[in-house]
Amino acid sequence: MTPVIDIAGVRKTYGHGDTEVHALAGVDLAIDQGEYVAIMGHSGSGKSTMLNILGCLDIPTSGSYHLDGIDVGGLNENQLSLVRNHKIGFVFQSFNLIPRTSALSNVELPMVYSGVPRKERLARARAALDLVGLSNRADHAPNELSGGQQQRVAVARALVNSPSMVLADEPTGNLDSHSTEEVLGILDRLHADGRTVVVITHEDHVAAHAQRVIRLVDGVIVEDRRAA
C-alpha cells in the first residue's frame, strides 16, 4: 500500500549566505493510511515548517513530497490550492473561522471552492456539524460560539471534503482542559473511523492520543516511536 505521505530528503532553507537557516535539514517520513501521528518539538525545531510543507502551504527547497501519490513539488500555486482543497483538512490553533459567517457556511466553504452543488453541500455540512455535536449551533457566527465550539466547527470544516489527512496545528493550544478533551475525543473518533490524522503539538498529553510520535530537533527527526 502506498503511504498517504511520503517525504524523502526534504530540506527547507530560509535566507542565504551567512543568514542561511536550515529549518528542515533532510527529513524522511512515511505515514500510512489511517495512522494517527503526533509531530512534536520545541519552538525552532522545524515543526511549523513541517506543517507548512505537509499542508502544501509551502514547497521544500529540495527533496520530494508525495501526497496520496501526487508529487507536490512540481505543482504550481493553483494546483496546490486544489490539493489543499481535496486532500487536506486544516485545524489551526487559533480556529481560523471566517468572522460574521455562520458555522454552517464556514463548514460549507471548502465545498464551495471544490464546486459541490448547493444542496449536497448543505447536507454534507450539516452531517459534519452533527458529527462534532454542533448541529444545534449551525446558524451561529464564530463570535457567538465558545473556543471549544469554534474548534469543533473547524474540525467539521476540515473533514467535510473527505480529505486524505486531517492536519491539526496545536489544536488545543487555545482551549481549556474540558474543551481540549472534547476536541481530542473527536480526533480519536476520526482515527477510529479510519482517517489519517496528523497533529503538530508540543504537549505530551496531546501526543499521548496518537499511536505514533515523531520528535523533531533542529530540523531533523530524532525519534519515531510507535505506541504498543
Added chain:
Amino acid sequence: MTLFEILRFAGKGLTANKMRSALTILGVLIGVAAVILLVAVGNGASVSVQNSLNSLGTNTLTISPSRGGTGVPSRPLTQADATALTDRNIAPDVGSVTPVVTSTAAATYNGTSIDIGQVIGTRPNYFTITNSPLSAGAAFTDADVADARKVIVIGATVAQDAFPGADPIGRQLLINNIPFTVQGVLASKGSSGLQNADDTVVAPLSTVQYALTGPGNLSQLVVQAASADVIDSAQAQVTAVLGQRHGSTDFRVLNQQQLLTARTQTVDVFTVLLASVAAISLVVGGIGITNIMLVTVTERTREIGIRKAVGATRGAVLGQFLAEATLLSMIGGLLGVLIGIGGSRFTIAGVSPVIDWNAVLLAFGVSVLIGLFFGSYPANRAARLRPIEALRHE
C-alpha cells in the same frame, strides 16, 4: 465556484461594513449623477439657444454698418439701399427687406418708469421676416408708417413690467415723454442667453425716427432670403449690391445660421467643460473604491489566508474582491442614474435640462468599468497573498 457564489461572498463582504460601503457608493453616485445632470444642463442650454435663434428665423440676414475699417468713412445704410435690395433682377434670391432703426429709451406708465431694452423702428413686414407673431392685438400697418402714428407693439417682458395683470391693448405708454398707444403684444420668444428678445418695443420706422433717433440713417437692414436653401446666394447678392452702391464693403452681413452655429458652439464648449468636471468627480469616486478596497484587503488578510488554506485559488479570491469593487460601483452607478434623471426634471440656473441618454449609458458603463479598473489593484493584491503569511497576519 459559480458566479452566484462569488456574488454571495461579495455581498457578504460589503454588508460587513455598511457605513463604509455606503460612503464609497456615495462617491460613485455623485460622479455619475453629476455627469448626467451637467451634460443635461449643457444640453438644455444648447437646445434653448437653438430654439430662440430658430424663432428669430434662420433664413434671415442682418446687415449693419461696420465701424472703423480702411480709413474710408463708412457710408450709412439708407432707405435707398433697402429699396435697391428688393430689385428682383439684381438680387433674385432676396425675398423681402425691412429697414430697422434701434434706440434705447426710458418709458413711464402712470408715473412708474420702466426700462426698455430696445426700441425698434421698422415696417410691418418686420414681423413676418423675423418670425415674430403677436399674442394679442394687431401689428401696425403701412398706413401707420406713412403717417408716423404713435402706435407700438410691445414685447412680453415690457407688457409684464408696465401693465402687470392688466390688458395692455389700447393703453398709453410714455416713451421719452411722448405718449404711444399699445396696439399689440409680441408672443414670448424667451431669452437666448445673451439678450432678452422680449424686452423690446416695436414702432413704425417714421415715428421712431421723428421722436427718438432723428431722421436719416438706418441701424440695420433685415433681409429674408426667398427660401432657406438660397440663403448663401442671397448673402452673396446682398454683399454685391451694397458693395457696388457704397463703393466698398463698409457693412457687415450676419447670417442667422452662422450666428446659430457660433452660439451653439459656445454652449457646446460649456457642455464639454461641465462634463469634464463631472468626469473628474467620477474618477475621484473610483479612487475612493481603490482606497476602501485596499483597507478591506488589509483588514481581511487573515480571512484571505483561511480561504486559500481551504482551497480558494488565486482566481477565486480575485473574483471575490473584484466583484465587491464592481458591486460598489454598480450600485453607485444605478443610484447615480436615478438621481441624475430625477434631478434633470428641475430647472437649474434658468435652464431646463435635457437628458442625453448616451451620457446616461456612458456614465453608468464607465462607473462599472471604474469598479473593475480601480478594484483590480486591491483584488490582485489579495489574490497574490501567500497563505502562510496571510494566516499569520494579526
